[in-house]
Amino acid sequence: MEKLAINGGEPVRTKPFPSWPVVGEEERNNLLEVFESKKWWYGERVKEFEEKFADFQDTQYGITCTNGTAALEVSLLSVGIGPGDEVIVPPYTFVATASAVLRVNAIPIFADISLETANLDPIDAEKKITEKTKAVIPVHFAGLPVDMDAFNNLAKKHNLKIIEDACHSWGSKWKNRGTGALGDCGAFSFQMSKNITSGEGGIILTDNQEIADNARSYINCGRGKDKPWYEHCLLGSNLRLTELQAAILLGQLTRLESQVLKREENAKYLNERLKGMLGIKIIDSDDSRITRRSYHLYQFRYLKEEWREVSREKFLDALQAEGIPASSGYPHPLYKNPLFLRKGKGPRFCPLSCPYYGKEMDYNQVSCPNTEKICKEAVWFSQSVLLGDREDMDDIISAVKKIRDNISVII
Numbered sequence: 001m002e003k004l005a006i007n008g009g010e011p012v013r014t015k016p017f018p019s020w021p022v023v024g025e026e027e028r029n030n031l032l033e034v035f036e037s038k039k040w041w042y043g044e045r046v047k048e049f050e051e052k053f054a055d056f057q058d059t060q061y062g063i064t065c066t067n068g069t070a071a072l073e074v075s076l077l078s079v080g081i082g083p084g085d086e087v088i089v090p091p092y093t094f095v096a097t098a099s100a101v102l103r104v105n106a107i108p109i110f111a112d113i114s115l116e117t118a119n120l121d122p123i124d125a126e127k128k129i130t131e132k133t134k135a136v137i138p139v140h141f142a143g144l145p146v147d148m149d150a151f152n153n154l155a156k157k158h159n160l161k162i163i164e165d166a167c168h169s170w171g172s173k174w175k176n177r178g179t180g181a182l183g184d185c186g187a188f189s190f191q192m193s194k195n196i197t198s199g200e201g202g203i204i205l206t207d208n209q210e211i212a213d214n215a216r217s218y219i220n221c222g223r224g225k226d227k228p229w230y231e232h233c234l235l236g237s238n239l240r241l242t243e244l245q246a247a248i249l250l251g252q253l254t255r256l257e258s259q260v261l262k263r264e265e266n267a268k269y270l271n272e273r274l275k276g277m278l279g280i281k282i283i284d285s286d287d288s289r290i291t292r293r294s295y296h297l298y299q300f301r302y303l304k305e306e307w308r309e310v311s312r313e314k315f316l317d318a319l320q321a322e323g324i325p326a327s328s329g330y331p332h333p334l335y336k337n338p339l340f341l342r343k344g345k346g347p348r349f350c351p352l353s354c355p356y357y358g359k360e361m362d363y364n365q366v367s368c369p370n371t372e373k374i375c376k377e378a379v380w381f382s383q384s385v386l387l388g389d390r391e392d393m394d395d396i397i398s399a400v401k402k403i404r405d406n407i408s409v410i411i
């Protein structure tokens with residue numbers, strides 16, 4: 001038996017995986033052009049990127065903004081969500097999915113995810129609907145599209161808006177249509193770790209002209225369409241993307257499609273080889289309605305009971321020692337964050353204690369068992385790992401197998 005690297009043996013690999021972001025001449029040339037034009041604001045590059053990205057996601061309108069958090073807030077405002085409204089969200093996501101709801105003075109209500117996909121479960125979401133529910137924000141988590149048919153049916157049945165949190169799903173397709181405007185609108189992030197990035201940045205996509213006009217106004221100080229520059233119609237903010245960011249994004253966009261396909265091919269290879277391994281449950285879906293999957297993360301569940309009770313953290317340390325970078329993801333469901341557990345500790349803040357809602361929301365009572373389980377079991381590989389070659393994928397498989405074979409002697 002080969003000795004584990006964590007026990008002092010030779011690691012499976014010492015070579016680094018591909019670094020992120022990938023940049024090239026496209027970004028450099030675009031940036032220089034914008035720099036020299038001295039038009040760094042409100043210009044042609046932003047417009048060009050909005051059109052090209054909307055087209056890439058099979059959508060009519062694109063409105064860029066400062067980041068994915070702003071894109072979610074603007075989406076909520078643009079579809080008419082406000083004080084006292086309830087919005088159903090998953091607890092297995094970045095905080096912005098829920099905090100954006102609070103930022104527009106509405107109330108996030110948590111529904112559980114599916115253990116198989118880590119995506120919001122439409123059946124549990126329906127159970128959380130009340131007369132105050134106005135919207136649902138399903139997250140295409142890790143780039144895996146949610147069951148949009150189920151969510152659009154819910155919307156029809158209960159008169160709800162669907163805002164897709166597409167901050168992980170640039171390039172993913174549901175029934176051959178890009179994520180982001182499969183519901184009422186969708187929010188994307190271009191933050192540094194994301195599969196297309198300008199350091200910070202975001203976009204709202206929609207096929208609905210009224211939502212698009214609202215979003216454009218909210219991100220541009222509440223200015224009205226075709227109205228004088230100093231006429232302000234909505235309570236907006238300045239959330240505009242710069243020309244320099246758009247110049248980088250246009251460069252990044254030239255590589256996005258081929259990177260999506262490369263990650264998809266590598267993930268398929270990993271799935272085939274890791275699927276049957278005892279103690280590993282791949283988090284993915286073979287739903288044929290998912291016609292393209294853009295992987296932001298490659299994920300599986302580590303079932304400790306099948307690994308002689310060796311903790312996930314120890315497994316991750318062993319993997320790291322073999323030269324394979326992976327992480328455990330969110331430590332707990334969103335509702336366990338101090339932001340939500342304010343009971344008895346300092347002042348409550350609006351909207352959680354404001355008269356619009358008519359009652360006190362107590363997140364101490366929330367329980368989403370699948371989310372709690374996945375928080376304890378998930379193993380995440382970042383998207384850039386999936387840009388490696390076949391040999392790199394084989395190293396991941398070899399390292400997992402090596403740990404599996406030596407689990408009884410792990411120190």
Ligand SMILES: Cc1ncc(COP(=O)(O)O)c(C=O)c1O
Binds near residue numbers: 165168190
């Ligand atoms: C699922 C999800 N939603 C929203 C966001 C917010 O995006 P940003 O960081 O660009 O504000 C993120 C980013 O990390 C995210 O992962």
